[in-house]
Amino acid sequence: MRVAFVGKGGAGKSSIAGTFARLLARRGERVLAIDSDPMPGLAFSLGVDRSDAGIPDVAIEECVIDGRNTFRLRSGLSAEEAVLRYADVGPDGVLLLQLGKARGVRGENAGSHQAFQHVVEGVPDHGWSIVGDLPAGTRQPFFGWGRFARTVVVVVEPTPASLLSGRRLARLAGMPSAPRLVAVASKTRGLGDAELVRDGTGLPVIGTVPFDTSVSDGDREGAALLDQTPKAPAVAAIDELVSTLINEEEQP
């Protein structure tokens, strides 16, 4: 499976992505979770100890591609090896690869960012599932960062601001070569909220994660939802989402 979670800030991307990755791993998949936000968020939701570890400079070399100076993984180092070497191992065996800490005024970590993209795109399809947590908003999802994904899930709250963000992402996804875009209704409080998300974004709603105070309680402690409250309604809803996406990916 190759899935990326996007949406407005605070919609629940990281909480859903982190829980999703672990539940997928519990079904026997080898899961690489990737956080392409320079601000660490997914680590908390996975229950991985805080770290800024990205791909270190020693693993990167400068090169020229199409006449442009750029960076790539050091020759001889495959994407898979880089993952095994530099990703953190989290609960349920999920591997977490992070973009690395934001630093410098301009481009000082362009090398590790480009290497991160190469790694994500170079991980072999066979034997790996990738679950990505993309930064808030519309800046990143379609500019190279979401290329690994076969399905992009927009996490949408039933609020006008979140719906508007969903519509903008849907318009961007209308462009050629964009991946399949679907929505998950997040923090729903009533039966009509999923319809609100469907009608407000024009996207198919493939899952609903109810408003659940155990999510905000866990956030206060910095604890993963799955560790803090494994029986929370939100966990059950995310597990259902895992089933839905597995079934959909198995369809031809």
Place this chain on the structure above:
Amino acid sequence: MKVAVVGKGGSGKTTTSAVLARTFARSGLATLALDCDTNPNLGLSLGYGEEATEKLVGVRQALDTGEEGHAGSMIELIDRFGVDGPDGVRLAIVSAIENPEPGCPCCGVSPERLLADMDSVEGVVVADFEAGLGTIIRMGDDPVDVVVIVAEPTAKSLEVARRAADLVKERGLGRVIVAANRVRDADDLARVRSVLPDLEVSSIPDEPAITRAERNGVAPLDSAPDAAGVRALVELGERVLSSPISA
């Protein structure tokens, strides 16, 4: 006077920015609300309504589509593309991403450049930054007067706030005021203070009326002006104004 509002996505930057901007305007200051998010929603919180907010065009996009010439100063651009709203706040969107291949990056319309070029602006500019630290990092050493860091008492939000505070301090980017948002109890406030010691903190209580306003796409100042959370944001605005304006 320039005020930047920063923090993690979903922490409440936009709601805070909107109440600050309208509070400044009500006190008689010419106020520009600058939406620096490429996914701009500030119009909703200011009370422009859903339809008008969705139709607003970013300065950058207007330039890219050739609707406007590449001439003129930043201030002129804002004048041309700003839209007046409730309490006389003028709202301008810097750049809305509407195309996976955005146009020429050399146009120079970016939040950090706009802010740096605005030294001659009279009144107050309230800049609602994009989630995370990207814009602060790109500001280099160009200061603003006040940086409001909006932080929820959650581990993720405080992590972003801590990094923002470190950057602002290291580069001398302005006076920092922490808006501790969605505070439920003394423990919440203590959580914020322990991660961000030695900083001015304004406590904003968890406010159902603000959640309702967000669900309805209206400005909290219009729908619930007397709610404790809204009042606390207005007081934050008064506190921001009480800071010395840098020469």
